[in-house]
Amino acid sequence: MGLTSNNVVMLSVVASVLLFGTTVWLWPRLARRGVAAVFGRIGILLVTQVSLFAALGLFANQSFGFYGSWSDLFGTETTPGVVVNHDAAGNTRVQVTDIRKMNITGNSSPAVAGRIEKVTIKGPQSGLGSQAYVYLPPEYFRPEYSRRDFPATLVLTGYPGTTEALINGLKYPQNAHKLVKDGRMQPMVLVMLRPTVAPPRDTECMDVPGGPQTETFFTQDVPTAVEGHYRVGKRARNWGVIGNSTGGYCALKMAMRHPETFSAAAGLSPSYKSPIDATTGDLFGGSKRLERENDLMWRLDHLPAPPVSLLVSSSEHGEKNYNDTVKFIEKVKEVNGRGEPTRISSIILKSGGHNFNTWKREVPSALEWLGGRLSDR
Incomplete structure (x- = not known):
């Protein structure tokens, strides 16, 4: 078990x-x-x-979601990632390793319940690889949708996090299924990963100088791999990204830095700049310029605002990021008032800590918001 x-x-x-x-x-x-x-x-x-x-x-x-398996708990998990060979052109970048059936009201047929596929994603640009789960909605398997490309959303955990927590804890696939069934969201593919693709280091989704190229993996390799394997759109307007905690910061940052890849991002309890601590090491290689460019507040003050839609969440009591979240919202509203194209939305709870209980309350609304901003064309 x-x-x-x-x-x-x-x-x-x-x-x-x-x-x-x-x-x-x-x-x-x-x-x-x-x-x-x-x-x-x-x-x-x-x-x-x-x-x-x-x-x-x-x-x-x-x-x-602190540990995903017994080997993870006892420290016997020694594989740091997937080795990527670059010797064969056109090498398959997504390999399905397992299929998990969803059971909806006693029916596990993919055309009724959808399906979750466990995959390995290889990143030729970054040299990184990672396991992921891909949720395919029921519509993906229905004949009337056979010629349709679906919108896709990259879903990230916090640090250290486990990908399984996105399914068992925050229930992203289950929420997506219910939202579509209730007519509140269009069907979309969910690509679920943890941001720790170079364990145990917390890279904050950065291309670390002389280190893991995590930003390239998530913004180039993952979308390209998924687009080549599944029927999903290939334009920024077809792709969104969402995450909690560290994953929330990653989501906002990657959309702001790469509007050519993502058109919408939702950060649940995000921070707004990368920390430097024992888990991250030196992320910037001593470069103050690189450090500033990964500070989302600084970007709004000094760089052109990108054409993306952003959603942030916090709570008035229980979240340490509340004041920063209010400040971030005001900064985006200010640049938007100058006619720049960034849009901002928010979920502000009266109370709620930095935990799964809080994020469970926010995921359905955040998914619905994302679904309303992505296109299947």
Whole structure:
């Protein structure tokens, strides 16, 4: 059973409850004096507390997506990425490695429920590769849509994050299916990844001087690979990007820096510039110019505003980015007032922390917003 599966979490909860009951039941027998009784009390308390912490930890991991597998948890996952060979022209850039059926009201037919494909995406421009999940809506499999190219959205986790959390935690495919069924959104393909394509380093979706070319991977390699394998549009107006936390910053930045690739971006609880800490290392190679260019506030003040639509989210109580988000909104409104083409929308909650609970409340509205700004033509 997988680390993030419901069965593992439920089994741990049941085990902790049974051990607690066993402790209560056996305690009178262990209340006697003597070395054996003392060690018995210590042992049963230790086992019960470990089981309780394990249950809480497994539940938290499933909710927040810290680790995606047992090997990830215990540090035995040693593969840093996918090796990309450049010796064959036209080498397949998307390889499907698994198919996950969706079950909607008891029907798992792709034409009714859609389908999720686990894929490996190779990036010849960046030299990077990554596993991803691609959600194909039911319409993708229906004959009347067979000649249609679908809009596509790149969906990113936070750092470190797991791609599975986008499916099991934030439920992007399930939300997309319901929105289309309710007539609130056009069908679109979702390409779900984590921004950590050079683990364990947090590259903040940058082309690091002398390091991983993450920005090139997401803005050139991924769209090109997906366009070559699936029926999706090939223009910026066909592509959007959305993410939470670090993924939210990446989404906004990549749309602002690459309007030729993305026409709309949604940042849920984003930051507005790259941090420098132990997880990132030196992202800029000592270049102040590069550091400024990756500061979204600075870009609005000093560079022409790009023709993109942006959505940002925060909450008045619980989010540290609230003041920066208000400032960012005002800056975009200011440049828009001067006739520049950037557009801004927002989701501001009364309260909500920097967590999955908050993002679950924002994902449906953000997806609906994205769907309204992308074209299938």
